[in-house]
Amino acid sequence: MDDGTEIGGHSKPTEQHQVGALLGDNRVKISKKFVAKFPGMADEIWYFFNNDLVDEETYFAEAGQEHLPSLTVAEAQFDQDLQNEDAEQERTEKGFLPQYALAALANQSGITRALQETFNKKKAAQFLDFIYYLVLNPGSSADQFDDWAYHQYISPASETLDDKKISRLLQECSQEKWDQFWRLRYEQLTKKRIESGRETKRFCALDSTSIGTYTDLADAAYGHCKQDEGPPQINLVMVVDQFTGETVYAFTYEGSVNDRATYDYVVQRMTSVGFPMEEIFLVTDRGYSSMFNMQSLLNEGIHFVTGVTIAPKSVDEKLIFQHRNHIIDNHETRNSLHGVYQFSTKEVWNKKQVHVHIYYNPELAQQAIDGFNDRLCTTLAILNAGKKLDSRQWEDMRLYLRQEIDPKSEPHKEARKIWVVNQDEVRRFKNRAGFFIIKTDVISDPTQALALYRQRNTIEMGFNQLKNHLGGRRLRVQERSHLGKLLAFIIGASLRVKIRFNYEHHKELHPATKMEIPGNSVDRLLSKLGRCTIIRKKKSEYWQVKPIPKKARDWLEVLFQAKAPPTKFR
Numbered sequence: 001m002d003d004g005t006e007i008g009g010h011s012k013p014t015e016q017h018q019v020g021a022l023l024g025d026n027r028v029k030i031s032k033k034f035v036a037k038f039p040g041m042a043d044e045i046w047y048f049f050n051n052d053l054v055d056e057e058t059y060f061a062e063a064g065q066e067h068l069p070s071l072t073v074a075e076a077q078f079d080q081d082l083q084n085e086d087a088e089q090e091r092t093e094k095g096f097l098p099q100y101a102l103a104a105l106a107n108q109s110g111i112t113r114a115l116q117e118t119f120n121k122k123k124a125a126q127f128l129d130f131i132y133y134l135v136l137n138p139g140s141s142a143d144q145f146d147d148w149a150y151h152q153y154i155s156p157a158s159e160t161l162d163d164k165k166i167s168r169l170l171q172e173c174s175q176e177k178w179d180q181f182w183r184l185r186y187e188q189l190t191k192k193r194i195e196s197g198r199e200t201k202r203f204c205a206l207d208s209t210s211i212g213t214y215t216d217l218a219d220a221a222y223g224h225c226k227q228d229e230g231p232p233q234i235n236l237v238m239v240v241d242q243f244t245g246e247t248v249y250a251f252t253y254e255g256s257v258n259d260r261a262t263y264d265y266v267v268q269r270m271t272s273v274g275f276p277m278e279e280i281f282l283v284t285d286r287g288y289s290s291m292f293n294m295q296s297l298l299n300e301g302i303h304f305v306t307g308v309t310i311a312p313k314s315v316d317e318k319l320i321f322q323h324r325n326h327i328i329d330n331h332e333t334r335n336s337l338h339g340v341y342q343f344s345t346k347e348v349w350n351k352k353q354v355h356v357h358i359y360y361n362p363e364l365a366q367q368a369i370d371g372f373n374d375r376l377c378t379t380l381a382i383l384n385a386g387k388k389l390d391s392r393q394w395e396d397m398r399l400y401l402r403q404e405i406d407p408k409s410e411p412h413k414e415a416r417k418i419w420v421v422n423q424d425e426v427r428r429f430k431n432r433a434g435f436f437i438i439k440t441d442v443i444s445d446p447t448q449a450l451a452l453y454r455q456r457n458t459i460e461m462g463f464n465q466l467k468n469h470l471g472g473r474r475l476r477v478q479e480r481s482h483l484g485k486l487l488a489f490i491i492g493a494s495l496r497v498k499i500r501f502n503y504e505h506h507k508e509l510h511p512a513t514k515m516e517i518p519g520n521s522v523d524r525l526l527s528k529l530g531r532c533t534i535i536r537k538k539k540s541e542y543w544q545v546k547p548i549p550k551k552a553r554d555w556l557e558v559l560f561q562a563k564a565p566p567t568k569f570r
Helices: 030-037 055-065 072-080 095-107 111-118 122-136 140-150 164-173 175-195 257-274 291-299 315-329 364-382 391-400 422-433 446-454 458-467 479-509 524-530 550-559
Strands: 020-022 027-030 047-048 054-055 093-094 202-213 232-240 247-254 280-284 304-308 339-349 352-360 402-407 419-420 437-438 533-535 543-545
Touching: 020 055, 027 304, 030 391, 030 402, 054 164, 055 315, 093 095, 095 111, 095 479, 111 175, 111 479, 111 533, 122 140, 122 164, 122 479, 140 164, 140 437, 175 247, 175 257, 175 352, 175 479, 202 458, 232 257, 232 402, 247 257, 247 479, 257 479, 291 304, 291 339, 291 352, 315 339, 315 422, 315 437, 339 446, 352 446, 364 391, 364 402, 364 419, 364 422, 391 402, 391 422, 437 446, 437 458, 458 524, 479 524, 524 550
Parallel strands: 202 280, 280 304
Antiparallel strands: 020 027, 027 047, 047 054, 093 533, 202 232, 232 247, 304 437, 339 352, 352 437, 402 419, 533 543
16 A cells, blocks of 8 residues: 555455467467457467467567468368368368568568568468468469468468458558558668668669550550550559669569659659668669759769660760770770770760760670661662651651652653662661670779679569569559559569579689579479478378478578478467
């Protein structure tokens, strides 16, 4: 008491609540009455562990199985079937290892945490299971998810997912949630770099690709060069760290706008979301280059490495012709590492210095000239035969053709005109064939600039995975769901690219390694992991992991950065 007097006896709880039913795997099925009184408990998955009610993350951390989902879809289905007279026998064998490996990769890269902080743990688990489904079943639609999930060991949060619930889940990804997710991912990646002692500055490839859509999206339009062929499209921009393969940011914009016109908008968009643009060096191809874009970046203090379009009679073409003989004839300009000749000079833009690296590739020059000669001869033959020429072919070749009076025309009739080769312009083309230019405000060494520029294939790999291996070439969802579906595609593609990156990194560290990705195919790799299943005889028993071959364990460790799963678990 307040006066210090002690009262004998013991304390008693003032209220007691029945939380719910305890399931066989220590999971607690929260009752509706309890949720009504404590609504904050509704979005979590709870377990009874060490005489306490703990969330899923704590449970798996304490149990030492942080990468494992905890309840099968089959268990939930089995409970329902027991109520039916014609109930089927419980499935005793399930797919397991591919999902386990992908989940480990998502955890290690921070994707899981970012999804949890953007949505919540339950929705993050559902989102990830849908992503694993897309990765393991390329091109499949959401209405087949529940059939697939019945045969797999997945998160308990996804045990009742069907196409309608998936649609509602994807609608959770608003523009605000989208930007929040990517901002969290960047903060995670930056924290990792700081912890490893590296600079926070990063070189990021920036590029876009078109995605067709069959629905009436706000940004859908016919592409710049599509000529109304096929469905309308949206453009997807991705910014990818060139040294880790991690996607830093992504967004969509109107489908008919070309890359060059959007460069400044990309920077504005990332700045408004909260990205520290002074830490990001943008690496782009020739599609983004223009004097206006580069000057804008210089004015805003944003660093760049960009390929340059060499237009006829442009300043850059004159620069090539000025140094052409020196570059080709001087063996000191030879870069044997990349098979090119190179030369560097500088430009000054509003008192700011820009490095101009000029490269010449003799093999590409010969290929370009051979291809040009074939196109020129074909175009000339079509025109002089009076046939219709494709508009793209005409735009490509019109500079190198001109009309003149046919010397074989009869003198007393109207002179007939024929198409002939414009020799001056053909000569200009052949003199610049095989040359290309990179401009940058940060890299003075031409060898380093070229090596960095060639690493842009990272982003091309991501687009290839998204469009050709995940079925992301066409978007078949409504406006409210399209951001969620795109996010699932991008994360799925990122996981596949990360597998490749881990493999290449392993080969760099261990040149004599005998490890290979089967058939050099991630699909085949996941298919082989799918042979490793789990079994049990009764619902009350532990799941038993079938023996995992050493090769598969090595794949887990190197490609997915995952430990081998326990031999048995609930």
